[in-house]
Amino acid sequence: xxxxxxxxxxxxxxxxxxxxxxxxxxxxxxxxxxxxxxxxxxxxxxxxxxxxxxxxxxxxxxxxxxxxxxxxxxxxxxxxxxxxxxxxxxxxxxxxxxxxxxxxxxxxxxxxxxxxxxxxxxxxxxxxxxxxxxxxxxxxxxxxxxxxxxxxxxxxxxxxxxxxxxxxxxxxxxxxxxxxxxxxxxxxxxxxxxxxxxxxxxxxxxxxxxxxxxxxxxxxxxxxxxxxxxxxxxxxxxxxxxxxxxxxxx
Amino acid sequence: xxxxxxxxxxxxxxxxxxxxxxxxxxxxxxxxxxxxxxxxxxxxxxxxxxxxxxxxxxxxxxxxxxxxxxxxxxxx
Numbered sequence: 471x472x473x474x475x476x477x478x479x480x481x482x483x484x485x486x487x488x489x490x491x492x493x494x495x496x497x498x499x500x501x502x503x504x505x506x507x508x509x510x511x512x513x514x515x516x517x518x519x520x521x522x523x524x525x526x527x528x529x530x531x532x533x534x535x536x537x538x539x540x541x542x543x544x545x546x547x548x549x550x551x552x553x554x555x556x557x558x559x560x561x562x563x564x565x566x567x568x569x570x571x572x573x574x575x576x577x578x579x580x581x582x583x584x585x586x587x588x589x590x591x592x593x594x595x596x597x598x599x600x601x602x603x604x605x606x607x608x609x610x611x612x613x614x615x616x617x618x619x620x621x622x623x624x625x626x627x628x629x630x631x632x633x634x635x636x637x638x639x640x641x642x643x644x645x646x647x648x649x650x651x652x653x654x655x656x657x658x659x660x661x662x663x664x665x666x667x668x669x670x671x672x673x674x675x676x677x678x679x680x681x682x683x684x685x686x687x688x689x690x691x692x693x694x695x696x697x698x699x700x701x702x703x704x705x706x707x708x709x710x711x712x713x714x715x716x717x718x719x720x
Numbered sequence: 721x722x723x724x725x726x727x728x729x730x731x732x733x734x735x736x737x738x739x740x741x742x743x744x745x746x747x748x749x750x751x752x753x754x755x756x757x758x759x760x761x762x763x764x765x766x767x768x769x770x771x772x773x774x775x776x777x778x779x780x781x782x783x784x785x786x787x788x789x790x791x792x793x794x795x796x
Contacts, residue, residue, distance in 0.1 A: 522735070525742045547742045582741075584733055654740060664737060693733060701741040 473551040476510045476531040477542035477699065478561065480572055484508040486538040494527045499534075502554055504561045506569055510535055510542075511557060514550070532699045541575040541671075543568060543706070544699045567706055575704070578649060578668050579697035581677055583640055585633050585663040588691045629689070633663045636690050640665070643680045647673040652702040666702035 474494055479486075484501055487510065491499040497512035510531060528547045535542035551557035561568060608614075641651075647669050654664035669677045674697050681694050 522739070525739055529738055529742055544742075582737060584737055586733065664740065666741075693730060695734060695737060698741075 471553075472514045472516075473554050473557045474512050474514045474528075475545040475549055475551065475557055475561075476512070476528060477535050477544045478504075478568060478572065479508045479510070479535055479538065479540050479542050480576070481506045481508055483538050483540045486540075488534055491531060491534055492527075493531045494524050499531055502558065504558050505565045507561070507565075507572060509557065509561055511554065536579070536697070536699050541572075541578055542699050543571050543575060543704045544701050564706060571704060571706055575700050577671055578700060578703075579671055579674065580700040580702055581667045581669050581674065581694065581696035582698070582702075583637075583663075583665045583667070583681065584693045584695065585636055585640075585665075585690060586692070587629060588689055632690055636684070636692065637663055637665060639684045640681055640692065643684050644677055647677040647680065650703055654702075668700055668703050669697070671697065 474497070476493060476499065481503065484503060487499065487501045493499045493512040494514060497514065499510050499512045502509045502511050512531075525547055532542055532544045551560060641648075644667065648667045649670070650668040652666045654666065667677070678694055681692075684692075
């Protein structure tokens with residue numbers, strides 16, 4: 471039996487755990503007090519594989535915490551603690567920075583913008599320029615591969631420049647409501663852009679309104695996601711990157 | 721509207737974004753979801769290359785998740 475950590479909340483919210491809130495694999499979520507804060511945790515029967523259902527369940531608990539009116543500091547998915555006491559110990563070892571982070575996040579939420587080409591056709595239009603599976607034994611395969619990389623860069627470069635331009639327009643339109651921002655790494659070859667903003671709860675409607683004054687082009691569109699817990703602004707502990715909530719264990 | 725002119729599925733984009741936020745290995749999973757959005761085999765290739773270099777991803781059973789997302793996918 472291990473302990474799964476979802477998030478932490480200020481201590482004054484200790485009584486606000488919804489009755490019978492269920493987390494990963496249907497486990498009942500419990501509140502555990504730790505030095506001036508409350509951790510929402512549940513039991514896990516075994517090592518949990520990464521799965522879409524698991525991530526959704528984790529996030530649903532964090533969202534329930536957000537709905538208490540306080541802003542939780544979310545834990546990164548997949549951290550296992552051998553017991554409640556091990557989880558408590560990890561949180562106590564970071565009690566000061568966690569408390570500071572919690573205080574810093576109160577009153578704020580995360581909003582996320584996803585910029586993307588408008589249609590599947592536009593993505594498919596880029597496909598011929600993407601490097602195909604090349605038989606390395608074929609004569610000239612190396613040259614062919616380099617040429618395909620060059621062609622892909624030419625095709626996607628135009629889209630990326632358009633994305634940059636749209637991102638700048640959105641940044642200009644929303645800057646009055648943005649306390650901090652985080653740009654998520656672009657790791658696939660597809661032209662997508664994801665930007666997170668930390669916004670006051672009271673400014674969420676204004677933020678959305680400002681974003682939607684920016685007209686998407688015929689080639690690009692954008693989504694506004696949120697309000698959500700501030701995953702992208704809660705770097706803490708053993709975090710190689712601060713974009714995914716606090717990390718206190720492997 | 722022709723099928724190819726359809727907007728990229730919002731629900732899938734949102735799911736990809738959720739995975740990318742909640743997982744520190746989300747870049748890998750996010751790429752997978754992007755594949756299902758875009759339906760471009762090459763990105764599968766990119767993802768496999770990426771997977772081969774991300775030891776922790778394998779440790780956390782990313783391969784199992786890939787199989788859920790891409791039925792019939794050969795094991796890596």
